[in-house]
Amino acid sequence: MRIDPRTPVVVGVGQFTERIDDPDYRGMSAVDLATAAAQAALADTGADATAVAGAVDTVYGLRQFEISGPMPATLGKSNNYPRSVMRRLGGDPRRVVLEPVGGQGPQKLVTEAGDAIVAGNADVVMIMGSEPGSTAKYFANRDDKPDFTEHVDGQLEDRGHQIYSYIDEYTVQHGLTGAPVQYGLLENARRARLGLGVAQYRQAMAELFAPMSKVAAKNPFSSSPVERSVEEIETVTDENRMICDPYPRLLVARDTVNQGAAIVLTSVESARKLGVPEEKWVFLHGHSDLVEQPLLDRVDLGASPAAAHAAHEALRVAGLGVADIATFDLYSCFPFPVFVICEALGLSGDDPRGHTLTGGLPYFGGPGNSYSVHGIAETVAQMRDRPGRFGFVGANGGIMSKYSVGIYSTEPAQWRTSRSAELTARVAELPTVRVTKTPEGAGSVETYSVRYDWPVRTGIIVGRLDADGSRFMATTDDADLVGLMSDGDPLGAKISVTPTENGNRAVLR
Known part of the structure; x- marks a missing residue:
């Protein structure tokens, strides 16, 4: 098969995790964590890392929690996070972008980068993310706080945090100020539709997530590499305390982490020029990026038509069926997003292919907006080990507000387009529910x-x-x-x- 030289290809992936019980724990900054991950991604290309870094012309950075809203970064921050990282790597990209809030961002950016490469607007792209939540907690009550303030000159396309696309004054006034309570509403709405009792549903959630902890226990990049039983996850104890109904702690994304991840994409032409071995190349066969209706408009708060459409559209673009997929990494901040995709694709809770390659957000770690960079990195590694097979990544953002899917393989494929905009418009036209803001x-x-x-x-x-x-x-x-x-x-x-x-x-x- 002749591949167009402008075809995008993933050539490098890297991850980094710093655990607080590590003997050399430093309490790294967002820039330091992303730099370590980016260095690993450059090395992973199998080419000259310095040459690849120098060739990067476009960088997409994902926001940390500390810059995902109006609150200040208590330990200081870079005014230009992507350029701070690239300066440490010896690169000087023509364009850098800071993406808005949303866990769908990593996969959405892979697709965006692919479009830019096909159009000739980019040749070598890096996508990076990091989360220093552990550092923030570690220094919270200490007097020896570091100052991570950094000023870097140069272009930055800051797209804004856009947090208010997910929440508004009305929902905040009524307690929807964090992900656990937001997803708790969705989870209990799904339970209502299924007609399950509280204990039945909690057991179902624990049965879904316990196998993920087994994956996390074997992953060297996990923040909490501990295998958990169904009973341990579903039983409320002092350690496994309730956070927001229906979630005890072990069903909630672990955001107090220090993690970073990065991806390098190039055109086929640039991969050859840089000397990246072909066994490193992984192609994006299918992709989709959909937007759900606003939270309170949705007829069924226990469903996500946008996510379901996204899953099926990516498969359609790839020309594949569910049976053709060898691996899944489904965004698992809470059980709800995993349940939604399993229902959409007809996957059972005990599907032998599993639902995660990282170990899931409560156990591997939930590094904010950048989690799915890790999911993509693991998928790329798996696809290289299993040439010709296909890996599915599902990335979720907001209050089940946006969903992006990517399907990866070493099998060469020309770049394909999706019907995401058309499908998003179709979702927006679904029936809505009238809201009374001052009921009596x-x-x-x-x-x-x-x-x-x-x-x-x-x-x-x-x-x-x-x-x-x-x-x-x-x-x-x-x-x-x-x-x-x-x-x-x-x-x-x-x-x-x-x-x-x-x-x-x-x-x-």
């Missing part, structure tokens, strides 16, 4: 979470008004209702809701 009167609980991470245990509710079926949000610290939400099953419970200056409040009726 009788209603019922549609879905819920409980915030155990607040000073006062608080129920977070998405409800429906009896009068017109419209949807609303409310919080509650009513003892009877919080008790039912914590220790019983409040789905469908009859409540009364009242608007206040500080948001809507609900009580049992």
